[in-house]
Amino acid sequence: MPKPKKSIQPSAFNFKEGLASLKFVPRFFREIRKVNPLLFYTNIFCRLVNAALPVVMLWVGKLIIDEVVLQIAAETGDLSRLWFLVGLEFGLAILSDLLSRGISLSDALLGDQYSINTSVRIIKKTSELNLDQLEDSEFYDKLERARQQTNGRVGLMSNILTQGEDIIVILSLLIGVVSFEPWLIMLLLFSIVPTIINEIKFSGTSYSLARSWTQERRELDYLRYAGASDVTAKEVKLFGLSNYLADRFKVLSDKYYHKSKHLAKQRAGWGAVFNIIGTGAYYGAYIVIVFRTVAGIFSLGDLTFLSGSFNRLRGKLQGFFTRFTAITESALYLQDYFEFLELKNSHGDVDYKLPLPNKIKQGFKFVNVGFKYPKSDTWVVRHICFDLKVGEKMAFVGENGAGKTTLIKLLLQFYVPTEGEIFLDGIPVKQYDQVAYQQYFGVIFQDFVKFELTIRENIAMGEISEIHNQPRIDGAAEKSLADQVITDLPMGYEQPLGKRFKRGKDLSGGQWQKIAIARAYMKDAEVLILDEPTSALDARAETEAFDRFIKLTEGKTAVIISHRFSTVRIADRIMVLKAGTVLEIGTHEELMVNDKLYAELFHLQAAGYQ
Numbered sequence: 267m268p269k270p271k272k273s274i275q276p277s278a279f280n281f282k283e284g285l286a287s288l289k290f291v292p293r294f295f296r297e298i299r300k301v302n303p304l305l306f307y308t309n310i311f312c313r314l315v316n317a318a319l320p321v322v323m324l325w326v327g328k329l330i331i332d333e334v335v336l337q338i339a340a341e342t343g344d345l346s347r348l349w350f351l352v353g354l355e356f357g358l359a360i361l362s363d364l365l366s367r368g369i370s371l372s373d374a375l376l377g378d379q380y381s382i383n384t385s386v387r388i389i390k391k392t393s394e395l396n397l398d399q400l401e402d403s404e405f406y407d408k409l410e411r412a413r414q415q416t417n418g419r420v421g422l423m424s425n426i427l428t429q430g431e432d433i434i435v436i437l438s439l440l441i442g443v444v445s446f447e448p449w450l451i452m453l454l455l456f457s458i459v460p461t462i463i464n465e466i467k468f469s470g471t472s473y474s475l476a477r478s479w480t481q482e483r484r485e486l487d488y489l490r491y492a493g494a495s496d497v498t499a500k501e502v503k504l505f506g507l508s509n510y511l512a513d514r515f516k517v518l519s520d521k522y523y524h525k526s527k528h529l530a531k532q533r534a535g536w537g538a539v540f541n542i543i544g545t546g547a548y549y550g551a552y553i554v555i556v557f558r559t560v561a562g563i564f565s566l567g568d569l570t571f572l573s574g575s576f577n578r579l580r581g582k583l584q585g586f587f588t589r590f591t592a593i594t595e596s597a598l599y600l601q602d603y604f605e606f607l608e609l610k611n612s613h614g615d616v617d618y619k620l621p622l623p624n625k626i627k628q629g630f631k632f633v634n635v636g637f638k639y640p641k642s643d644t645w646v647v648r649h650i651c652f653d654l655k656v657g658e659k660m661a662f663v664g665e666n667g668a669g670k671t672t673l674i675k676l677l678l679q680f681y682v683p684t685e686g687e688i689f690l691d692g693i694p695v696k697q698y699d700q701v702a703y704q705q706y707f708g709v710i711f712q713d714f715v716k717f718e719l720t721i722r723e724n725i726a727m728g729e730i731s732e733i734h735n736q737p738r739i740d741g742a743a744e745k746s747l748a749d750q751v752i753t754d755l756p757m758g759y760e761q762p763l764g765k766r767f768k769r770g771k772d773l774s775g776g777q778w779q780k781i782a783i784a785r786a787y788m789k790d791a792e793v794l795i796l797d798e799p800t801s802a803l804d805a806r807a808e809t810e811a812f813d814r815f816i817k818l819t820e821g822k823t824a825v826i827i828s829h830r831f832s833t834v835r836i837a838d839r840i841m842v843l844k845a846g847t848v849l850e851i852g853t854h855e856e857l858m859v860n861d862k863l864y865a866e867l868f869h870l871q872a873a874g875y876q
């Protein structure tokens with residue numbers, strides 16, 4: 267049984283850190299307000315009115331009891347004031363109920379809208395970042411914590427607003443109690459101090475435990491996915507992996523469970539002890555109030571008002587402190603979310619970026635380019651020098667891991683070369699505006715995305731603003747041979763693909779590739795790159811796809827990566843890579859004469875077909 271790698275301890279939590287995280291709260295509220303100002307202000311208004319009600323209701327209750335006592339003693343028979351007071355209390359009770367429901371409703375609606383807004387921002391932020399950042403596991407930890415932000419923040423919002431509401435309730439009740447018996451406040455303080463100590467002791471521990479487990483939680487999510495998803499189901503069944511994955515999941519989650527159980531038990535144990543002390547203090551106060559009432563110092567109404575107010579005050583104050591720690595913990599997640607939003611593209615902000623030429627004039631030039639992936643000491647490619655001339659069709663070939671895809675990623679500025687420089691029309695590519703630069707390219711990678719959306723959307727992803735431009739979509743589908751796939755589907759372009767959704771239809775590997783290639787044609791890009799997108803096509807379809815590609819992209823610059831030499835040979839020039847360096851470069855005929863790796867591999871494949 268594999269064991270989780272390290273022992274995870276929640277780091278010691280600093281109470282000050284919790285307090286400091288509160289500085290994110292104003293920004294949080296500004297964002298919620300922006301999401302729906304009307305709902306936001308309605309919520310605040312309802313809470314303000316609701317906050318004034320408890321003390322008013324307790325006071326009306328006191329007046330009712332005093333009136334009842336008066337009526338019993340005086341026997342006047344005039345009950346109109348009593349009925350008025352009862353009616354008033356009834357009205358207040360209904361108002362309080364309506365306000366509470368209004369608050370819950372607006373909390374839920376605001377929370378939903380805010381979570382949608384947060385998810386959208388996370389998607390957009392992710393798209394702004396560079397590939398080296400997206401491929402980093404620390405990035406995934408940040409993303410995971412930011413994602414948690416999207417669900418849990420409804421609670422934070424209502425906690426903070428309830429806190430504000432409770433401050434008003436506490437102040438109004440305090441004024442009521444102090445005006446009768448100032449010393450009761452001493453008892454009150456005594457009754458809540460244990461709660462405060464308890465909260466300070468444990469505040470932040472849940473957050474620091476959860477934070478220290480971010481990576482393991484991602485691992486758990488992944489194991490859940492690997493063990494229970496349509497994508498992995500075939501192999502899980504065939505290799506009998508279900509128990510292995512389930513056990514691995516259980517070992518890791520049990521470890522978390524034990525840690526959080528220990529924390530929860532400690533919290534509950536201490537909480538119970540401190541609560542008993544607090545309850546003792548309350549009953550001390552209650553006994554004093556009862557004695558004073560018996561001695562005739564307080565009326566019966568005063569008794570109910572004071573004991574009611576005291577009890578509520580204690581409850582509200584306890585709630586205030588408990589909620590306070592919940593708020594500081596949640597605000598720490600807020601900090602994670604805002605930190606995520608502030609992530610900068612790793613290529614940095616450069617004050618001025620050159621505009622791109624409308625048309626490429628000369629082409630690209632790699633000068634002594636070398637690259638190591640982040641956090642790696644290995645040169646994946648090195649001393650790479652070649653030209654990709656405008657209008658040229660170039661093919662990259664080489665064994666697995668030779669560095670072909672890496673060169674494409676460098677050309678696309680997904681990564682910056684560790685040494686050397688890439689030029690476009692004589693200017694280093696990093697001087698151009700990166701977003702505009704990447705728009706130059708239409709690329710289909712070997713691991714292209716199978717969007718589980720309609721065929722129309724899958725093709726239009728190449729140029730999404732043209733999704734309703736039927737002739738353009740038809741043209742792209744025809745060029746990539748996807749039109750044959752579409753004709754056979756009952757819903758045509760509107761056919762949802764994949765198995766995830768209702769009416770979805772899955773395609774064969776080759777059919778998916780044709781749809782993906784249509785995406786490249788959809789974009790009227792200056793440079794087209796096909797990174798092994800035809801590996802699942804049958805031999806006839808692949809040859810046809812490449813022939814078409816060469817013809818249809820007449821005048822455009824293109825790069826093709828393929829392991830099939832029979833198709834690669836039609837490229838203008840072929841670059842052969844070996845272990846990250848350029849071994850040979852030239853036309854098919856030149857390389858055959860050269861009689862090195864290309865000629866060897868070509869003969870090897872040709873022999874396989876004989």
Ligand SMILES: Nc1ncnc2c1ncn2[C@@H]1O[C@H](COP(=O)(O)OP(=O)(O)OP(=O)(O)O)[C@@H](O)[C@H]1O
Nearest residue numbers: 401639642646664665666667668669670671672673
């Ligand atoms: N994101 C990454 N982080 C670290 N190393 C990577 C990453 N991507 C690729 N590599 C490493 O870089 C080397 C070159 O990979 P690359 O994908 O460029 O090869 P390739 O020639 O396209 O191979 P194939 O024909 O198998 O697609 C490999 O050794 C690979 O392990």
